[in-house]
Amino acid sequence: MTDPAMLIAEMGRSARTAATSLAGLPTARKADGLRAAAAALRAKAPAIADANAQDMAAATERGLSGALLDRLRLDEGRIAAMAAGVEAVAGLADPVGQVIDRTTRPNGLELSRVRVPIGVIGIIYESRPNVTADAAALCVMAGNAAILRGGSEAVHSNAATHAALAQGFAAAGLPADAVQLVPTTDRAAVGAMLAADGVIDLVVPRGGKSLVARVQAEARVPVLAHLDGINHVYVDASADPAMARRIVLDAKLRRTGICGAMETLLIDRGFADAGALIVALRDAGCEVRGDDHAAALVPGLAIADAADWDTEYLDAIASVAMVDGVEQAIAHIAAHGSHHTDAIVADDPAVAERFLTAVDSAIVLWNASTQFADGGEFGLGAEIGIATGRLHARGPVALEGLTTYKWIGRGTGQVRG
Amino acid sequence: MTDPAMLIAEMGRSARTAATSLAGLPTARKADGLRAAAAALRAKAPAIADANAQDMAAATERGLSGALLDRLRLDEGRIAAMAAGVEAVAGLADPVGQVIDRTTRPNGLELSRVRVPIGVIGIIYESRPNVTADAAALCVMAGNAAILRGGSEAVHSNAATHAALAQGFAAAGLPADAVQLVPTTDRAAVGAMLAADGVIDLVVPRGGKSLVARVQAEARVPVLAHLDGINHVYVDASADPAMARRIVLDAKLRRTGICGAMETLLIDRGFADAGALIVALRDAGCEVRGDDHAAALVPGLAIADAADWDTEYLDAIASVAMVDGVEQAIAHIAAHGSHHTDAIVADDPAVAERFLTAVDSAIVLWNASTQFADGGEFGLGAEIGIATGRLHARGPVALEGLTTYKWIGRGTGQVRG
DSSP states (O other), X not given: OOOHHHHXXXXXXHHHHHHHHHHTOOHHHHHHHHHHHHHHHHHTHHHHHHHHHHHHHHHHHTTOOHHHHHHHOOOHHHHHHHHHHHHHHHTSOOOTTOEEEEEEOTTSOEEEEEEEEOOEEEEEEOSOTHHHHHHHHHHHHTTOEEEEEOOGGGXXXXXXXXXXXXXXHHHTTOOTTSEEEOSOOOTHHHHHHHTOBTTBSEEEEESOHHHHHHHHHHOSSOBOOOOOOOEEEEEOTTSOHHHHHHHHHHHHHSOTTSTTSEEEEEEETTOTTHHHHHHHXXXXXXXXXXXXXXXXXXXXXXXXXXXXXXXXXXXXXXXEEEESHHHHHHHHHHHHOOSSEEEEXXXXXXXXXXXXXXXXXXXXXXXXXXXXXXXXXXXXXXXXEEEOSSSSOOEEEOTGGGEEEEEEEEEEEEOOO | OOOHHXXXXXXXXXXXXXXXXXXXXXXXXXXXXXXXXXXXXXXXXXXXXXXXXXXHHHHHHTTOOHHHHHHHOOOHHHHHHHHHHHXXXXXXXXXXXXXXXXEEOTTSOXXXXXEEEOOEEEXXXXXXXXXXXXXXXXXXXXXXXXXXXOOGGGHHHHHHHHHHHHHHHHHTTOOXXXXXXXXXXXXXXXXXXXXXXXXXXXXXXXXXXXXXXXXXXXXXXXXXXXXXOOEEEEEOXXXXXXXXXXXXXXXXXXXXXXXXXXXXXXXXXXXTTHHHXXXXXXHTTOEEEEOHHHHHHSTTOEEOOGGGGGOOOOSSEEEEEEESHHHHHHHHHHXXXXXXXXXXXXXXXXXHHHXXXXXXXXXXXXXXOGGGOSTTTTTSOSOSEEEOXXXXXXXXXXXXXXXXXXXXXXXXXXXXX
8 A cells, every 4th residue: 555654745745736726716616616516415415325324334333332423424414414514615705815904004015914725734533424525615615725534434424425525626627636535544644644744734633532632742734623622501690590401401412422512510509490400401311420519409419520520421421510609610610621612601791701701712602502612603604623722713613714814015115224 | 950841830830820810901001011111121221231242242252143143132222122112012902802703693692703812922032132022022912921931142131131021010010920031041941841732822933943943843832933034036027127126135135134034036037137136236245146047147146056045044145046927936936935025026016916926925025125024014013023834823923913812602592402
């Protein structure tokens, strides 16, 4: 088989050529390519579903957890959603060429900052085959070439999805190598991507802790980090009990396998309905592990151990801690959170604003479910992921996060002198 | 002596506490701190000049080049400029709290992106002691704590400058550890900073290739890369000869030791005054190394070798290549440039716009000197540096580049359902 470093270098050269071409394309040409890709996804939906069935069967045989199987599944509805997502991206405002700001200096030099594509984006992902389409659409619409490296468990789904996309792009006259799929599940290919400084401009890892840890340990290219979501909902004493219950149940149980799911519930000791809230969560099918104060409210409640507060369950399990007001909630989140998404349920605006200001997470929400942590829900179209790092882009990353900018100065002969 | 990792961990803890405090300070408090620091720099100017004289004497003895000595020098004028720079930053708009954008989703969820400080910034720099004041001012005004690690050649200058700043900050009631200077020139301290993942949120290296190479090879923390400036001026056939001469001489010779200086001159073969332009550069005291076509125009011109096209001289030396129009200039810059600052001199707007679009550099200029590549000249106040990477911030990095953002969502009980 091909040496992984040589493979990535060759894919990178093709990607660079494609990126240079994509960077100069007008919005309509990119959008047409995405619409053609969406049409191809729909036309090839049966083939994609068949490929996914192969992956699901293998994954079931290997005993993957329910959450992981849910991530892997591509049924007809999800394929249709994937195509609709690609089309939605085609309809978004093109960030490339946008003037961020413009100024004329006292010497007459006209300066503007203009958005430009980043270049070549590497996406390293696991489990969710829909990333293939989401990432392709976002990268191409933002004028970037993409090198996709999906997980071995989704190999057939990814190949079928990529084939459909490539067919659509080709039909619309986009560069053939605008989106490439690494044609091997050899893990050394990941290493080669991470070492490809100057070849790949940005790597976006999407996956579990071990993948992200590997990427962060090895990467010699810039990384947009997508760590886990140890997300909290804090229910303040001032919260409306019905709203608190609705938000907590949604945040935990709507989909347990997504990074925006609540993992830890913090309840103000002054919240009168604490016991009923915990029981409601348990009655809805969630395994609840409480601290001693929570257990005192709900007889028979399992006791959380120290590791629970730092665990992303991605399943119908939640830890529950009783806290003394918003400051203790903020402190708990600072100690145990992952800077992803945290929410407060409160009627008191002063308490809510204190939480929104002091909690240092990519997304902070007041009286809304953490499951809104999603590029689509934020109006960004499909997302590459939720960035939990602090630089370049934070929270849901979509088109704008896949661009950078350049300074353009127009003068009339100015010198510093 | 203290273990460097322990030293940095301890400085990091103090910095984090200071950063949390700084993040919540109103603009006026931060600005007062900077003004007090500027006053302290002025009051302590003689002490700073004395300290710098020690460093200059040692550097001269060690035979540092003229360009490096120029970078190291802190005369009265430069100390005054440093203080004025700190004051200028105090007068800039505070990015913290700025709402980047705001939207209401169809479900009523109000979303906004709000600028917040990055947290703890590590600055690793060489030679230029004015970075101590520039970096401190910018970090603090943007609500960040700073850990500064200057070069051993400027150790006295940096300590005296830092002492003045700290005195000013303390007088204005800013956190004592808002800006810390690593109290050792042990190179292992740099390694400890680069390994301080979770302690330092961003490292900004400012220095020569070997420093940047080390930082990029070792860093486990995000890096805002400041590579060298292999900057080009392309003189198109349509250029006004007098303007071309004025811009080329300024770009190369105004200050040869700064990263915005021109290193390579590209002249369109259709530019009638090519020979006279090269002679003017030589007559102004610049050593010129030309390709064969340039040498054919100017008898006795030294011939450039392959390495010249990839060299940042930082001295009164320039390479000159003749090219066939703007496309060849673009190709030369793509092959040899460092994505820093490149300029075109041209009367033809179509040619100029093609250059501005196709040259993939942080700063592209039309009819202006590359020496404008400077945060102050761009109206940003003092700069941390010119970023040649593609992510987070590009070109001159000042206050905005030292912030990130968070998403704040305000709802009325919304769930995904």
